[in-house]
Amino acid sequence: MSTFLSKLRVVTLASVHDLLDKSIDLNSPGVLRQYVRDLEDALDKMKLEAAQQGGQVRTLTREQGDLEHRIELGKSTITNLLKQGNEAAARLKGQEVVRLTAQLESNRSALEAQTKASQALDQAVAQLDAKHSDMLSRVRDLERIDRDSKAKEQAATALNSVGSLVSGGADISIDDIESKMRARNDVASEKFDRAMGTVKVEEDPQTSGQVDDLLNSLKPTEAAKEPAA
Numbered sequence: 001m002s003t004f005l006s007k008l009r010v011v012t013l014a015s016v017h018d019l020l021d022k023s024i025d026l027n028s029p030g031v032l033r034q035y036v037r038d039l040e041d042a043l044d045k046m047k048l049e050a051a052q053q054g055g056q057v058r059t060l061t062r063e064q065g066d067l068e069h070r071i072e073l074g075k076s077t078i079t080n081l082l083k084q085g086n087e088a089a090a091r092l093k094g095q096e097v098v099r100l101t102a103q104l105e106s107n108r109s110a111l112e113a114q115t116k117a118s119q120a121l122d123q124a125v126a127q128l129d130a131k132h133s134d135m136l137s138r139v140r141d142l143e144r145i146d147r148d149s150k151a152k153e154q155a156a157t158a159l160n161s162v163g164s165l166v167s168g169g170a171d172i173s174i175d176d177i178e179s180k181m182r183a184r185n186d187v188a189s190e191k192f193d194r195a196m197g198t199v200k201v202e203e204d205p206q207t208s209g210q211v212d213d214l215l216n217s218l219k220p221t222e223a224a225k226e227p228a229a
Contacts, residue, residue: 019128029142036139039132046125053118060111067104071097 019042074097081090 029139029146032135032139032142036132036135039128039135043125043128043132046121046128050118050121050125053114053121056114057111057118060107060114064104064107064111067100067107071100071104074100 019038074093078090078093078097081087081093
């Protein structure tokens with residue numbers, strides 16, 4: 001299992017280095033986006049692998065402490081047995097201590113290798129993370145430039161249209177247009193006045209006298225016209 005994990009770790013690290021060394025077209029937003037996605041996938045896998053390797057370091061460190069404690073406790077027991085003159089029991093305990101010591105040496109070797117592997121993975125994760133941040137920033141810059149370019153192109157198109165409209169009407173005089181509109185308004189006013197002149201209200205002869213009496217009764221007298229002193 002350890003050999004398999006070692007091979008897997010080597011393959012994983014090699015893939016990471018290939019990804020970091022990959023030649024990228026920094027002027028292509030599409031290529032950069034795909035590269036960022038590849039980095040994110042690799043980063044997720046590497047973080048998981050780094051956590052597992054870090055956990056192994058913790059386990060080996062704890063096991064080393066347990067072995068050291070059992071060895072010291074065994075040695076103390078052997079000392080007491082020898083004091084009691086029980087050499088046979090001391091030898092049996094000594095065999096256990098020798099076996100534990102061998103395990104401890106193996107554990108120390110494994111812990112050293114595991115620590116190096118964990119540090120290598122942590123470094124790879126840091127490199128990937130830095131690369132991912134850099135590429136993500138580059139993608140955002142390109143997207144911003146792309147949006148700015150599109151906005152300016154649209155604005156340029158609109159301005160060109162306005163320029164064409166203005167230049168196309170350059171030979172049209174505003175004063176001439178106003179003069180023609182005023183002349184048209186004069187004619188319309190004259191037509192309206194003449195039309196109103198044709199409308200006559202005929203007075204009813206039967207009520208004409210009554211209207212005269214009403215108006216005369218409502219006319220102010222001479223005294224009323226004079227201002228009060």
